[in-house]
Structure formats: structure tokens, C-alpha cells
Amino acid sequence: MLSVEEALDQILSRIRPLGTELVELTAALGRVLAEPVVSRRELPPWPNSSMDGYAIRADDTRAGGAELVVVGRIIAGSMPARALRSGEAMRIFTGAPLPDGADAVVPQEDVTGDDARVTIPERVEAGAFVRRAGEDVRAGDVVVEAGQTISAAEVGLLAALGDARVRVYRRPRVAVLSTGNELAELGTEPEPGQIPNTNTYALMAQAVEAGALPVSLGVAPDRLEAIVERIRWAASADMLVSSAGVSVGELDLVREALVRCGAELHLWKVAMRPGKPITFGSLADRPVFGLPGNPVSAMVTFELFVRPALRKMAGWSAVDRPRIWARVLEPIRNPGGRRGYLRVTLARDGREYGARLTGDQGSGILRSMVRADGLAVVAPDTIVPVGERVEVILLRALEPRAPGR
Numbered sequence: 001m002l003s004v005e006e007a008l009d010q011i012l013s014r015i016r017p018l019g020t021e022l023v024e025l026t027a028a029l030g031r032v033l034a035e036p037v038v039s040r041r042e043l044p045p046w047p048n049s050s051m052d053g054y055a056i057r058a059d060d061t062r063a064g065g066a067e068l069v070v071v072g073r074i075i076a077g078s079m080p081a082r083a084l085r086s087g088e089a090m091r092i093f094t095g096a097p098l099p100d101g102a103d104a105v106v107p108q109e110d111v112t113g114d115d116a117r118v119t120i121p122e123r124v125e126a127g128a129f130v131r132r133a134g135e136d137v138r139a140g141d142v143v144v145e146a147g148q149t150i151s152a153a154e155v156g157l158l159a160a161l162g163d164a165r166v167r168v169y170r171r172p173r174v175a176v177l178s179t180g181n182e183l184a185e186l187g188t189e190p191e192p193g194q195i196p197n198t199n200t201y202a203l204m205a206q207a208v209e210a211g212a213l214p215v216s217l218g219v220a221p222d223r224l225e226a227i228v229e230r231i232r233w234a235a236s237a238d239m240l241v242s243s244a245g246v247s248v249g250e251l252d253l254v255r256e257a258l259v260r261c262g263a264e265l266h267l268w269k270v271a272m273r274p275g276k277p278i279t280f281g282s283l284a285d286r287p288v289f290g291l292p293g294n295p296v297s298a299m300v301t302f303e304l305f306v307r308p309a310l311r312k313m314a315g316w317s318a319v320d321r322p323r324i325w326a327r328v329l330e331p332i333r334n335p336g337g338r339r340g341y342l343r344v345t346l347a348r349d350g351r352e353y354g355a356r357l358t359g360d361q362g363s364g365i366l367r368s369m370v371r372a373d374g375l376a377v378v379a380p381d382t383i384v385p386v387g388e389r390v391e392v393i394l395l396r397a398l399e400p401r402a403p404g405r
């Protein structure tokens, strides 16, 4: 059996980033930059005032203040009529360009005077209340690296640089297939012996969280030809993710169906709990995953293997979820020879986080996922005692929450 790290290495070594596309800046939030953003401009483009006040020559105040003649008025959005000479001041407003010859601004609340003359009460340093040209960004600066997510701040900066469109990686299209005679489609009443199809919806939601575009291939019954047919529908997708039917039972037909479609299978069993039977292969150069059927196993294996693969396809330089160390609040047991990925809630306790199991860790217990802030990584045959620290893969942004929830 492979370790999780070996399996992930094998998977990622076969994944390449997809192509790129140009999108409007207004649609770029959350996308991944495909090329570095190099500024063609200076920001600010010219020296300007950071206050409402008077543009002056600092040197005029060398003697400990000055009385200056007001020779002009510069509002934001206009240019100074002429350069400033010694003995002169110009009324200036926040964001307005400094006139040539001026090198400082005195805030209006620090001066006395009228429309014609102002008295500066003390010496002013050159550069006071002036935003220098290029102090934020210089032409030629790399302001955002390729592989970074475009968040609100990047959108603002790109707008400041005048970039109406931005080159991003294409989002992977993921076809999601569920298999099993027992599955009733959402919106239909389960027949006797049927259960609601859970995985299609959970996995599609995880795909969206990972930045991908999921499409559902519905449910295939446990018949080889039916599964083969659905797999063929996935031909236009960048990746296929199916769940269930990958174990050793006689109705576990997903692997056979993949091979029938021409897939090459690279791995099957990974030493982890929940999980273990997970198939990864290539079908016409595109990755295919066969995840286990139990809803928790499907979600956890998606987190550990499919999400990093999608992130790599989508161009992200960071493909992993962040991890933290948390103090164990109740003993965490992981019996058996496989590494555990156990669902925990995290609560802030002073300077650190405390981790507590979400309850029953059975691979069919969806509520253990609902309450999970993260997955505690626990070695085989281990009991982590109270007070010891455990590594936790964060599944969501941590919200402040009362300790001991």
C-alpha cells in the first residue's frame, strides 16, 4: 500500500496546468494569475498632496516659518497653471498634483491667512505631506506573481495599473459520476432499499471550493455498460471524478469500466483511514479518479488527492490546504495500521487552538464532516493523549468560537 505522500506525488507528477484565458477584471476575483503583473506605470504617476493645504518650497521656511503670497489653486483632477517660485504658495487639495518647484505641503489647519497670503508658523521639512511619484509602484515592478489568487486587493491594484483584462488559468471542468443501484436522485423519493445520492452534490461543491467547474454525469447503476457509457460522456471534461464501486466486490465495476474505456490505472490502495480504495488513472491524457463510495471517505479523499490535482491544473502555486498544530482536548484514537485523517473541531484557547473529535468517525457519518474545521493527521496504532499536539489540515477559515464547543 502507498503512503498518502507517495500517492499524492504520483498523482501530481502526472498533472499539468491547463491553458490560460483573458478575463475582464470584474470577473477575475478568485482566479489564478497566469502571468506576472508587470507595471507599465508609476503609482502615483506624479507627486501629489496627501492633505488639503498649501504647496510650498520647504526652503522658504528655513528661518522658522514664512509669510507667502498665494498665487494659485490646484484641485484634484487639474494641473498647476505654472511652477511655484520662492516666496509663493498655492492652495492645493488632497490628490492634486504638486506644482514644479514645490516640495512640501502645509495642512490648512496649520496656517493662518486669507485668499491672498498665508503665514506658515514654523519650519517645514521637504517632502512633508507629499506622496512621491512611484512611491507605491514603479514602472517595471512585478506587483503580483503568476500562480497567485486574485483577491480584492489585487483587483484594486490591477485597476490602478489600468489593466481592464487579466490573463488567468482556465478553470478545470470536472465531470462528477456517482455509481450504485441504491442511489435515488435528488428530488425523487427513495424507493425501498434506496438512499439519497449524496456524493454527487458534496463532490461538486468541493470542486467549486477548489476553483473548478463541475458538471454532473448523474448516477450509473452497477452495470458495466452503463458505467462505460457515462465515462464516455466525460470526454469533454478536464477531469473525471467518480465515487463508489472501486472495492473488490463483484459489483465494484468502476475500475473495469475505466480500463474498458482505455484508461491506464496508476494506483489503487493508499494507507489511510477513511479511504483506502482510491483509483487514479489517465484517460486520453486526462486524470480520472475513482473515489470510495462512503460519503465521508469520498470527501476526505477528494480533499487529499483531487483538490491538489485541481489546484495544480488551475495554475495555483500553492496546492495544499494550510496546516496548524492544535492541542488535543480529548484523547484521539487511531487503531489499526493505517494513518488516520480524523474530523476535528477547533476552538481558540488563549494563544493556541484546541482540537476535539467531531464525534463518531465512521465513514458514513456525514455529520462528522459538517462539524469539522479540519482533519487531524494521526499515525497508525496511536492514541494521542490530552495536552499533546496534533497536526490538523484546515478545511475552512476559522471563525471565532467559544472554547469547548
Ligand code: AMP
Pocket: 178, 179, 180, 182, 183, 195, 196, 197, 198, 199, 200, 243, 244, 245, 246, 247, 292, 293, 294, 295
Ligand atoms: P461502494 O464503494 O459502492 O461499496 O459504496 C460504499 C458505501 O457508500 C455504500 O454504503 C454505498 O451505499 C455508499 N454510497 C456510494 N455512493 C454513494 C452516493 N453517491 N451517495 C451516498 N452514499 C453512497
Ligand code: MG
Pocket: 179, 180, 181, 222, 244, 245, 251, 293
Ligand atoms: Mg456500490
